[in-house]
Amino acid sequence: RQDAAEDEEDTSLEDPWQDDEYFGSYGTLRLHLEMLSDRSRTETYRQVIVSNSASLRNKVVMDLGCGTGIISLFCAQLAQPSVVYAVEASSMAEHTRQLVKQNGCEEVVTVLQGRAEELELPEQADILVSEWMGNCLLFEFMVESVLLARDRWLRDGGVMWPSSAALTLVPCQADSYYSEKMAFWERPYGLDFTPLQPLAQQEFFTKPKFSHLIDPKDCLSAPCDVICLNMYTVQVRDLEEMEGEFKFCVVKPGVFHGFTAWFTVQFESLEAGGATVELDTGPNSDPTHWKQTLFMLDNPIHVYGGDSIRGNIVLHRNPVWRRHMTVTLHWNINSSSDNCQVGTKSFPMWR
Amino acid sequence: RQDAAEDEEDTSLEDPWQDDEYFGSYGTLRLHLEMLSDRSRTETYRQVIVSNSASLRNKVVMDLGCGTGIISLFCAQLAQPSVVYAVEASSMAEHTRQLVKQNGCEEVVTVLQGRAEELELPEQADILVSEWMGNCLLFEFMVESVLLARDRWLRDGGVMWPSSAALTLVPCQADSYYSEKMAFWERPYGLDFTPLQPLAQQEFFTKPKFSHLIDPKDCLSAPCDVICLNMYTVQVRDLEEMEGEFKFCVVKPGVFHGFTAWFTVQFESLEAGGATVELDTGPNSDPTHWKQTLFMLDNPIHVYGGDSIRGNIVLHRNPVWRRHMTVTLHWNINSSSDNCQVGTKSFPMWR
Ligand SMILES: [Ca+2]
Ligand SMILES: [Ca+2]
Secondary structure (H helix, E strand, O other): OHHHHHOOHHHHOOOOOHHHHHHHHHOHHHHHHHHHHHHHHHHHHHHHHHOOOOOOOOOOEEEEEEOOHHHHHHHHHHOOEEEEEEEEEEOOHOOOOOOHHHHHOOEEEEEEEEEHHHHHOOOEEEEEEEEEOOEEEEOOOOOHHHHHHHHHEEEEEEEEEEEEEEEEEEEOHHHHHHHHHHHEEEEEOOOOOOOHHHHHEEEEEEOOEEEEOOOOHHHHOOOEEEEEEHHOOOOOOHEEEEEEEEEOOOOOOOEEEEEEEEEEEOOOOOOOOOOOEEEEEEOOOOOOOOOOEEEEEEEEEOOOOOOOOEEEEEEEEEOOOOEEEEEEEEEEEEEOOOEEEEEEEEEEEEO | OOOOHHHOOHHOOOOOOHHHHHHHHOOOOHHHHHHHHHHHHHHHHHHHHHHHOOOOOEEEEEEEEOOOOOOHHHHHHHOOOOOEEEEOOOHHHHHHHHHHOOOOOOEEEEEEOHHHHHHOOOOEEEEEEEEOOOOOOOOOOOOOOOOHHHHHHEEEEEEEEEEEEEEEEEEOOOOOHHHOOOHHOOHHOOOOHHHHHHHHHHHHOOOOOEOOOOOHEOOOOOOEEEEEEOOOOOOHHHHHHHEEEEEEEOOOOEEEEEEEEEEEEEEEOOOOOOOOEEEEEEOOOOOOOOOOOEEEEEEEOOOOOOOOEEEEEEEEEOOOOOOEEEEEEEEEOOOOOOEEEEEEEEEEEEH
């Protein structure tokens, strides 16, 4: 249920970072199990360690937001770093310590419970590894903690994993979601329930749909990377407003129901010329626990092969609720037929 | 997320009926869409109206907790009752009034917004129809409102739809759920995460799993009706503690992971000798939005064809949180081999 997050509440009484709620949810197993059960995600991090195992020898690694410590344990078991600092703010840290011991890694892995902002390490790190990505890449803004840790604890010339990230967008059909939530009211059981459609639009299409799995055949064009982050140079202040442009060429006739977004992240090799590892959460890779994010237009638009859809996307971080943002999409359809349509819609995620 | 419901809070500050939360959730479309999209449920109520349409002529119908008014609209369109009082406590009632008008039924259907307890009708009803069933039949105890309305507004000799209800139980395997939540920790990615198993048991097996869909082949024996409600005679005070006994004969070797529960309700005909209509939410019928409810034992037990599993189930209504209950299962396995095992486990739903 997203209900709780949707309520507007008296901000003076609440932490705008919602840390009790945020770290509280990572103090139980549910989210950790979901992440660990995501084989694409977890095997990618494992692959990064495996393919860099020689270069990791004697390195100092920091694993920020380590959760159950899986990445740190991969480092200790598959490579020979001098030390891994496994940092976790939630109460899961106690269990992580136990897992490190159970797997005989306590000589290498040091678990530190605390927030990145308050972190004290005995030395600087050669490598900062973290799995900080959220829906639409930035949601929940754990990336801010990673950037603070980078600026304070990564040595000059140290390596960031991921090293870069991109948000990708595609205009799409979403026929079954549209039918289920909107067309449904047209004639259910022979009755006219259309008076509920404005309510349905408000309730189901105002916010993006997390956990969408787009079928590649519902993409109306090739996808486009709209925002790219260089993890070495991006600054916390840059996160306040991120903008990207797109131009899509529609490749087949269809119904333009909305945009689907996902992200990729890249892990550069520690060796010059070594292969980059990529985690792709898009529709042409195995589904991950992030799935994709669907932004529904208020009204579907027919488009045709050869039409272009240009526009931009702005991710505006909520100035009060620091883990939230608003995604604004602006589009301009240039059709082979004479009609040219423009539109704008802003989607709170979640406030 | 069930998180909010799981927190123990200061009871003095909160309504033990949690009516703001309960009726609030029925003020949005999400739950109504889920119920309407459940064709088994909705078509059963429609079938009840259709097969009784002649007898409904000139009758006074009360539809308690009418939601979007679908049952009332079926009555008005498929039969000729003199009036249908459509009673809804949540703010959905405003929209229901609009739907009644849109479908030209305002001469027959009168929408009344209010709680059953405060209900004032101009006359007594011949038929009280309601869709009050929750998980494990009783969860959320909307049935109490139905019984109060019955005692006050159903005329002597009036008809209750449903007329009776039963809770059904079966001992079962739940291999994939067990693997996913418990066996998972044994060797994920070559690591030993078993120290998390006690946590997993606490987090995933303490409460029943709603939304379980049991495969009929995972039933270890024939199911057994453990609690039956006669909707004419059951009293509100009877709901405080309901007990049922079972004896299952295991029909094949397997792993006894827990019990699965579901319910059936019956709608008697208005005509003497007319056919009863049944809604069956079990594994041998089309899945409904209730699905089934899974109660996991702490440890799986091997059982064999010919073993018997006897015991009882007690549904104990929470004395404070009036929409909640605790389900206690007691079992005694009598095995063809010499071992005889007994066990007891109580499952809060949700407090
Ligand atoms: Ca994450
Ligand atoms: Ca119900």
